[in-house]
Amino acid sequence: MTLQWTVVAFILYAEIGTVLILLLPWVRPSIWKKFFNSRFVARVKSFSKIYSYAVITVLLLLFFDATREVRKYADADNAVDTRRLAEADAIVHMRLFRAQRNLYISGFALLLFLVINRIVGLLYRSAHLEAAAEAAMKQAEGASKAAKTLMESESSAPKDDGEKKDLQKKLEKAMKDRDAMKAQAENLQEEYDRVCDKLNKLESSGGDKKGD
Template identity: 30%
Template structure:
């Protein structure tokens, strides 16, 4: 395997490792910290830009490998037709063509899977960011709802307290009125008792 295809294979392994890290069931706080760091770090942004350029070269290698597979397949087909469909008479030449076809197909699959996994990683990253934003929004809405419920309950309690205070004031006023009436009735009763007692001498007008 040539150097650049070795690098492509290494990049494929790195992509597989990153994908496994993305799908790990991490807590919300850790996941938010990691993705916030990735989305806001300047070095990561430069690295992503460099990876885009690298994938352009991998795309060129993929197109070249597809072209090689097509040409080797045509060559093998022409040699087979030339020998009347007898593939066994090609000998070592046919073995060489088959080896080139195998290497071309291997390079095509390697570059294709690398490009495909890069698209999956990009889409997974975007989806996870959207999910994190939605989870953060849900938490904020829940906190706001709980605050409204708490404030509503407090205001309802305050209204009930004020109503009880008003009822207590009314009861106090009624109690004061009853006390005054009781005092007046008590005074009248005392006066009547004095009038009806035998020691009481009515006054004669002169």
């Protein structure tokens, strides 16, 4: 394996490790949000954007080059003369195998780059929804306690009735907000699970192709 494809392979391995770490089930999205907003990540982001675009451009060029090589040696293999020497035939198949290997490596490196960006976006959204759901729950609990205290009081003044109605309205609004946040969180979790399942299927299919 040449130097450039060795570097691409290491990039692919690093992306696989990053995806596995991001998919750890016991790490909450809020923790990832704090990590992404940390000073260290902010410093890395300040100069990593240009390098990431450069890496993507190089990966695209290598992917197209690998595609061209696969077509080249596949056509050469189809046009093989049956009287050709076995040694020359083995060389063509070896080059075709290398071209296919390079195609898989560069293709999966590009795919995992997009998957990582998608997972990070989902983690951000999940963290925001989690914080909003917690705030709505606290608001609902506070309104519920206030309403319960008011209902247990023996006072029946019109002023208290007005406050009671106001608190009941706030309680109903808080409960609706909580239910909406819960539904959004469930939808986000389903989307997150779908992306994870799709990634696992792609990695499994990639492993099968490399094994072939």
